[in-house]
Amino acid sequence: MMGLLNSKNSLSIFSIWLVTISGMIGIYLGYVDWFVSKTPMNLILGMILLFWNFPPKNGWRSILVWFVVYILGMTVEAVGVNTGLLFGSYVYGENLGFKVIGVPILIGVNWVVLTFLTATVSKRFISNKWLAIFCGAFLMVLLDIFIEPIAPIFDFWSWELGFAPIRNFVDWFIVSLIMQVIVRNELPEESASFPIHHLASQFVFFIFFCLIF
DSSP states (O other), X not given: OHHHHHHHHHHHHHHHHHHHHHHHHHHHTTOHHHHHTTHHHHHHHHHHHHHHHSOOTTTHHHHHHHHHHHHHHHHHHHHHHHHSSSSOXXXXXXXXXXXXTTEEHHHHHHHHHHHXXXXXXXXXXXXXHHHHHHHHXXXXXXXXXXXXXXXXXXXXXXXXXXXXXXXXXHHHHHHHHHHHHHHGGGXXXXXXXXXXXXXXXXXXXHHHHHHHO
């Protein structure tokens, strides 16, 4: 059983870095449109690998909790896009796939994946519950800081101001904090390193292009 778990973890780490590095090289060499248009596939792959390695901890209860995170993510984005009351005035581009009321349906998946990654990594390294929750929310905001300059270039989303306002990061932290609290009891106990690699790959990808562009 341990060998199987190690194999799943190793294969998942290899897969996520293969996709990340291939995307970095391809975009750097000028194949921006082809690679960026595959972003929905990358989001789905990340989610599949996570739930392959970490099946719902508490069965249907866990599935319901993660579904709540998905719906919450979609809801706050819908409020943001359609009213500007959250995050600021922005619109989604075409490279995140099919949209409902202006919000890509995979954005909810992104909220689920990022919440899982940041919460799991924080829990692994920080024993204090509330400190880990705050750290998880901070990691989500920190990643968003590196995503924002690249998002318009990759046609993920764009801001009316031309850049992300401070309130975007404040609202991101508040929403992230709520999600971290919601999922706390559904986080895996396993110490597999895949979540660390998955989160690190996202930081590496966006920091790289922040430096390039």
